[in-house]
Amino acid sequence: MSKDVLYLKIAKSVTEQIKSETLQFGDKLPSLRSAQKLYNVSLNTVKQAYMELESHSLVESRPKYGYFVSQTSQRKLALPSIAKMKVSETKNSPEDLIDKVFGTIAGKDMTQFALGIPGESFLPLPKLKKSMINVIKSKNDSGTDYEPVQGNEHLRREIAKWAMVLEGKITENDLVITSGAMNAVYNCLMAVTKPGDWVAVESPVYFGVLQAVQLLGLKAVEIPTHPIDGVDLDELKKVLPKLSACCFVTNFNNPLGFQMPDESKKELVRLITEYNVPLIEDDIYGNVYFGAERPKPCKFYDEAGLVMWIGSVTKVLAPGYRVGWVAPGKFKDKIIRQKLVQTVCSPSLYSDVIADFLEHGRYDHHLRMFRKKLYANYLQIQKSVAAYFPDNTKVSEPKGGFMLWLELDKRICTEDLYDEAFSQKINFAPGRMFSQYNQYQNCLRLNYALEWTDRVESDLEKLGKMIKNRF
Amino acid sequence: MSKDVLYLKIAKSVTEQIKSETLQFGDKLPSLRSAQKLYNVSLNTVKQAYMELESHSLVESRPKYGYFVSQTSQRKLALPSIAKMKVSETKNSPEDLIDKVFGTIAGKDMTQFALGIPGESFLPLPKLKKSMINVIKSKNDSGTDYEPVQGNEHLRREIAKWAMVLEGKITENDLVITSGAMNAVYNCLMAVTKPGDWVAVESPVYFGVLQAVQLLGLKAVEIPTHPIDGVDLDELKKVLPKLSACCFVTNFNNPLGFQMPDESKKELVRLITEYNVPLIEDDIYGNVYFGAERPKPCKFYDEAGLVMWIGSVTKVLAPGYRVGWVAPGKFKDKIIRQKLVQTVCSPSLYSDVIADFLEHGRYDHHLRMFRKKLYANYLQIQKSVAAYFPDNTKVSEPKGGFMLWLELDKRICTEDLYDEAFSQKINFAPGRMFSQYNQYQNCLRLNYALEWTDRVESDLEKLGKMIKNRF
Numbered sequence: 001m002s003k004d005v006l007y008l009k010i011a012k013s014v015t016e017q018i019k020s021e022t023l024q025f026g027d028k029l030p031s032l033r034s035a036q037k038l039y040n041v042s043l044n045t046v047k048q049a050y051m052e053l054e055s056h057s058l059v060e061s062r063p064k065y066g067y068f069v070s071q072t073s074q075r076k077l078a079l080p081s082i083a084k085m086k087v088s089e090t091k092n093s094p095e096d097l098i099d100k101v102f103g104t105i106a107g108k109d110m111t112q113f114a115l116g117i118p119g120e121s122f123l124p125l126p127k128l129k130k131s132m133i134n135v136i137k138s139k140n141d142s143g144t145d146y147e148p149v150q151g152n153e154h155l156r157r158e159i160a161k162w163a164m165v166l167e168g169k170i171t172e173n174d175l176v177i178t179s180g181a182m183n184a185v186y187n188c189l190m191a192v193t194k195p196g197d198w199v200a201v202e203s204p205v206y207f208g209v210l211q212a213v214q215l216l217g218l219k220a221v222e223i224p225t226h227p228i229d230g231v232d233l234d235e236l237k238k239v240l241p242k243l244s245a246c247c248f249v250t251n252f253n254n255p256l257g258f259q260m261p262d263e264s265k266k267e268l269v270r271l272i273t274e275y276n277v278p279l280i281e282d283d284i285y286g287n288v289y290f291g292a293e294r295p296k297p298c299k300f301y302d303e304a305g306l307v308m309w310i311g312s313v314t315k316v317l318a319p320g321y322r323v324g325w326v327a328p329g330k331f332k333d334k335i336i337r338q339k340l341v342q343t344v345c346s347p348s349l350y351s352d353v354i355a356d357f358l359e360h361g362r363y364d365h366h367l368r369m370f371r372k373k374l375y376a377n378y379l380q381i382q383k384s385v386a387a388y389f390p391d392n393t394k395v396s397e398p399k400g401g402f403m404l405w406l407e408l409d410k411r412i413c414t415e416d417l418y419d420e421a422f423s424q425k426i427n428f429a430p431g432r433m434f435s436q437y438n439q440y441q442n443c444l445r446l447n448y449a450l451e452w453t454d455r456v457e458s459d460l461e462k463l464g465k466m467i468k469n470r471f
Numbered sequence: 472m473s474k475d476v477l478y479l480k481i482a483k484s485v486t487e488q489i490k491s492e493t494l495q496f497g498d499k500l501p502s503l504r505s506a507q508k509l510y511n512v513s514l515n516t517v518k519q520a521y522m523e524l525e526s527h528s529l530v531e532s533r534p535k536y537g538y539f540v541s542q543t544s545q546r547k548l549a550l551p552s553i554a555k556m557k558v559s560e561t562k563n564s565p566e567d568l569i570d571k572v573f574g575t576i577a578g579k580d581m582t583q584f585a586l587g588i589p590g591e592s593f594l595p596l597p598k599l600k601k602s603m604i605n606v607i608k609s610k611n612d613s614g615t616d617y618e619p620v621q622g623n624e625h626l627r628r629e630i631a632k633w634a635m636v637l638e639g640k641i642t643e644n645d646l647v648i649t650s651g652a653m654n655a656v657y658n659c660l661m662a663v664t665k666p667g668d669w670v671a672v673e674s675p676v677y678f679g680v681l682q683a684v685q686l687l688g689l690k691a692v693e694i695p696t697h698p699i700d701g702v703d704l705d706e707l708k709k710v711l712p713k714l715s716a717c718c719f720v721t722n723f724n725n726p727l728g729f730q731m732p733d734e735s736k737k738e739l740v741r742l743i744t745e746y747n748v749p750l751i752e753d754d755i756y757g758n759v760y761f762g763a764e765r766p767k768p769c770k771f772y773d774e775a776g777l778v779m780w781i782g783s784v785t786k787v788l789a790p791g792y793r794v795g796w797v798a799p800g801k802f803k804d805k806i807i808r809q810k811l812v813q814t815v816c817s818p819s820l821y822s823d824v825i826a827d828f829l830e831h832g833r834y835d836h837h838l839r840m841f842r843k844k845l846y847a848n849y850l851q852i853q854k855s856v857a858a859y860f861p862d863n864t865k866v867s868e869p870k871g872g873f874m875l876w877l878e879l880d881k882r883i884c885t886e887d888l889y890d891e892a893f894s895q896k897i898n899f900a901p902g903r904m905f906s907q908y909n910q911y912q913n914c915l916r917l918n919y920a921l922e923w924t925d926r927v928e929s930d931l932e933k934l935g936k937m938i939k940n941r942f
Contacts (some may be wrong), residue, residue: 102620102811103501120612128613132820133604141591142599144789149573179650179814185811195666195688211812217666318615322818340573341682342657342813343650347793347821349603350614 010039010049018058018069026379028245029059029067054292057410062375065320071379071397074446076386079227080256080394080407083203083439085235087221091436093214097415098207098433111450111459113464114427116206116254117319118402118449122339124366128318128353131362135262136351143349149340151177151325152351158358159311159325163441164288165294170309174327176335177346181284184326187342188280188308191244191334193218197244202231204434204443206254209282213227218244220436225253227396227405230260233267240275251295252285255405255434255445257398259295269301277329279307283402284315284324287367290375295400305329315402316370317363321350374402374449383449384457402449407431407442411471414444426459478519481510485520489529489540498851500530500538525763532763533846542850542868544843547857550698551727551865551878554674554910556706558692562907564685568886569678569904582921582930585898587677587725588790589873589920591651593844595837602833606823614820618809620901622648622796623822629829630796636757638766641780645798647806648817649852652755652783655797657683658813659779660716662805664689668715673702675876675905675914677725679751680718689715691907696724698867698876700733704738711746722766723756726905726916727877728869729913730766740772749802750778755786758838758874761846766871776800784825786873787841788834792821845873845920852919855928859935878902878913882942885915891937894941897930 017023030038030317035046050067053059060070084351101114112119122176136143150156156172163170178184185208195217201209203222211222221239224232231248248268250260274281283297300307308331311323324348328335339345355364385395394407408414414430421428431443450456488494496513501509506517521538524530531541574583583590595893607614621627627643656679664670666688672680674693684691692710695703702719719739721731731739743750754768770780779802783795794817799806810816830835852875856866863876879885885901892899902914921927 110682117617120615123615125611125613125615128615129607129610132607132613136600136603139600140596141791142594142596142603142789144591144596144599144791145593146588182812183814190686208812211808215661215809215812238494318613320612320615320617320816320819322814322816337682338686341653341686343793344936345791345793347818348791349820350818437925448913 006041007045007048007052010035010041010046011052012048014053015056015058023069025069025071027069028065029069031066039137060290062290063292064097064322071382077391078394080396080405080443082224082226083222083435085222085224086296086437092438093210094207094432097430098211100299101419101427101429101433110425110427111456112427113445113446113448113450114138114429116403119451121451122449123317124362127362127366130343130356131353131356132349135356137350139348139352143347145348146392147348147351148347149241149345150336151175151346152348152355155323155351155355155358156325158355162358162363164313165296166300167301167358170327174332175325175330176332176339177351178321178324178326179343179346180341181282181310181324182208182212182320184310184312184324185209185280185282186216186311187335188278188326188328188331189213189216189218189247190338191331192278193244194443198239198242199291200231200236200239200243200246201247202248202253202256204255204431204440206249207433221337222435222437225256226258227256228258229257229264230256231268233271236268237271240271240277243275243277245278245280246272247280247282249282250298251283252288252398252401254285254401255396255403255429257396257401257403257405259289259291259399262296265296266301269298269307271291273302273304274304276306278329280309280310281307282309283306284312286311287401288316288371288374288402290371290378291399299327302329316367317357318350319353321354322349323354329444377402377448377450377452379461380452380457381446383465385458390464390468393467402447404446404448406444406446408467409471410442410445412442412467414442417444417470418468421463424459424462424466426463428463473669474872477512478523479514481506481512482515482522482523485524486527486529494540496540498540498544499536500540502537511656512526528667531761532759534763538724542853549602549865551867551876551914553695553697553703554693554906556693556695557908560736560908562679564907564910565678565903566924568901569682569885572889572898572900572904581896581898582927583898583917584917584921585879585900586918588785589841590922592922593841593920594788595833598833598837599828599846602824602827603820606820606827609820610823614818616635616819618819618822620808620816623819623826626794626822626826626829627796629826633829633834636767636784637671637771638786640771641798645803646796646809647799647803648822649795649797649810650814650817651793652753652781652795653679653683654793655781655783655795656680656718656751656753657687658809659749659781659797659799659802660684660718661688661691661751661809663800664715669708669710669713671702671710671714671717671719673719673724673727675902675911676905677720677728682906686792693906693908696727697728697729699729700735701727701729702739704735704742707739708742711742711748711832714748715747717743718751718752718753720753720755720756721769723759723869723872725756725872726867726874726900728867728872728874728876730760730762730870733767736767736769736770740769740778743777744773744775747775752778753781755781757782759787759842759845760871761842762870770798773800787838788825789821790829792825794821794825843914848873848919848921851923851928852931854911855931856935859932861935861939864938873918875917875919877917879915879917879938881913883913883938887915888915888937892934895930895933897934899934
């Protein structure tokens with residue numbers, strides 16, 4: 001029997017065990033070495049078999065922990081549906097709703113499913129404090145000097161070194177430090193558009209992007225977006241000639257959680273290059289993967305300097321620091337000029353602290369803990385939603401990040417549900433926030449990067465009951 | 472003899488002494504008590520006499536030090552001339568020159584007359600460091616929490632308390648924290664204009680304002696500006712109906728150094744109110760006065776909520792902290808919305824440190840030292856320019872701040888002079904940077920907030936020689 005057939009045979013055998021629920025969601029497959037003995041084959045053959053299973057999304061690998069049966073393999077709830085392209089429909093931005101939800105975020109006694117940032121128990125607070133004190137003690141100027149407009153050199157060097165996923169395609173000279181990722185998105189949009197221009201975004205889309213588009217006097221076209229594959233490239237192609245920019249979150253999208261497949265990323269870069277349309281790639285969740293490795297950003301495939309690759313520490317390390325960055329390709333000089341005019345430079349201390357964290361491996365160490373904890377929460381919330389929410393609930397299948405997107409029965413209005421949940425000290429982000437049209441009213445986004453307590457569990461149960469009671 | 476006539480008699484007697492150069496520039500008048508005995512009058516009469524002299528700019532009072540003969544009383548050099556209004560002339564922004572000058576600012580072995588910020592010896596570095604460490608130690612979240620979008624509440628409260636010059640007209644609720652004053656100017660412009668709109672600025676004008684105007688797609692009209700009184704209100708009135716905003720530095724203007732008289736401020740506010748044109752008032756130098764007291768900003772006279780009053784700690788305490796603020800009157804909500812979209816919030820640590828400085832009187836203490844040192848430098852640079860520069864040099868007469876504006880012989884091009892001075896490790900800001908038209912080529916701006924050493928003195932002598940050698 002050839003090796004090829006051997007690995008397929010093993011894969012088939014495991015597939016059968018999953019179908020029959022002998023192996024269930026979350027179960028660990030035998031380790032590579034155990035399986036080698038079990039099937040009496042080479043280590044490589046086992047690896048091939050497991051990779052085959054992974055390519056069909058039946059199992060998921062978690063670095064250093066092994067392979068686990070994935071949720072996809074046995075999902076009971078359907079995926080959210082895909083919205084149609086709406087260009088002519090009247091826009092109606094959900095500013096009042098956003099203000100309302102943001103206005104309640106400060107409440108410390110809330111179960112915070114609405115937040116777009118991780119809870120404090122996910123952050124290395126004592127280490128950050130220590131690093132800050134060390135940095136301050138070492139600064140002769142007490143932080144009063146201006147930084148270079150482009151940003152702290154030490155930080156830019158460490159980000160470039162740390163961006164191994166780009167395989168050396170960027171250096172410190174390619175990076176500009178920004179005041180968080182939103183500041184980078186805002187400045188990238190400003191650099192490549194003029195008022196009245198069209199920009200493509202996903203649908204549902206992170207509301208901050210819509211707000212930036214509006215502030216700059218631009219128009220957004222919401223491209224139909226698949227919950228597993230991301231933006232529909234055929235639909236995008238139809239509007240591409242009239243676009244001034246695309247603005248996408250390609251890895252562990254907010255709110256859908258998808259990871260755009262590599263082939264789609266390549267095709268996207270090919271398309272924008274053909275039409276000479278800059279792509280603003282917000283890759284702030286890229287390091288929060290549940291799979292084997294950090295996925296490539298589109299920037300990796302960019303030869304023309306059209307991809308503006310954005311990162312930040314907001315989502316994994318220190319939201320309040322407002323440290324982000326962008327590798328803006330050929331638009332670098334414009335971005336630097338804009339930053340000079342808008343703020344002169346970034347404050348130095350936070351840059352130094354983050355550079356210190358990156359340089360001494362503390363960021364890497366923290367991320368490993370962060371992903372592990374987050375993946376456990378992800379399994380928890382999937383189970384809880386399946387257990388407590390109605391059977392017709394549709395749910396996303398994030399491959400990383402910390403957002404779950406739910407589509408409820410058509411009769412449910414999550415804006416109303418929000419008020420009821422709020423009175424029970426439960427918070428979430430209503431779906432209406434994620435579009436400029438009157439849609440996603442029966443959807444909601446849940447943040448699961450919070451300390452998983454009994455209260456969280458019982459609050460999800462409460463939320464499920466509130467929904468069931470509505471029909 | 473009535474009291475009225477008495478004080479005038481004393482004033483006249485001192486005036487005579489000044490005219491005859493018995494009392495010279497920088498000389499101290501007798502203290503109030505000495506003068507009381509000398510003239511055998513009441514303390515109040517002496518005070519009235521000295522205030523009369525001050526109102527004619529013959530003497531200047533310095534709090535706690537007494538009254539001094541002013542430079543105006545015996546100036547040997549003329550005031551800079553006033554540019555005409557140019558609306559039709561082709562614009563030609565000096566971006567390359569600005570880039571060149573900014574590019575050399577990092578050189579530590581330069582005599583930095585070009586900088587727009589004070590040298591390190593003017594800043595309380597150890598106290599800032601101590602305050603930062605205290606703040607960090609006290610922060611349970613290690614600074615990772617988001618601040619309120621409007622800005623740190625403690626800082627806003629302290630700024631409101633500290634803004635005594637406004638006599639209680641603003642509270643913490645009226646303020647928004649920004650990333651330095653330029654960020655406030657940028658956001659104020661954005662809040663009250665749309666692309667293509669006209670904005671009035673001074674002439675010469677701080678180049679950062681022109682850059683912000685350009686970035687936002689606006690058009691600037693440079694209003695003729697008097698080196699002692701500020702913007703010519705008659706000229707402003709002619710264009711006011713077509714303006715969307717005015718953007719002025721009313722106290723210790725950069726680069727001219729004037730302090731707009733109270734009557735002019737009142738009239739300015741009356742005019743903008745009549746025409747409903749918002750005034751962006753950049754008051755970042757307001758606390759750096761050489762006179763008896765902190766001058767009022769236009770904001771003080773504003774009843775309609777049209778004045779957007781801007782401050783920061785950049786010019787006196789900590790340039791690199793990027794802590795500024797604005798009291799945007801009726802445009803507050805718009806400014807907060809813009810800030811949310813552009814950067815989510817400000818980083819917390821710097822806000823806490825500045826709040827701490829304000830609350831515990833350290834800012835006040837520092838400013839007293841700062842003003843004293845700066846006034847000494849001002850007297851020095853005026854003397855040096857009079858001694859070393861050609862007699863046809865025209866020079867501004869700042870009433871505060873740390874910028875001196877010079878107008879040289881028509882044949883001198885300060886862009887060329889810049890290159891020669893640079894080769895001698897001397898830096899300054901060529902006049903061409905301060906207009907969008909081809910003018911002020913024979914002007915330059917000198918920053919005198921630097922440690923006054925023998926080298927600084929000899930560098931001014933060198934600069935004077937370079938100028939003399941050019942004709």
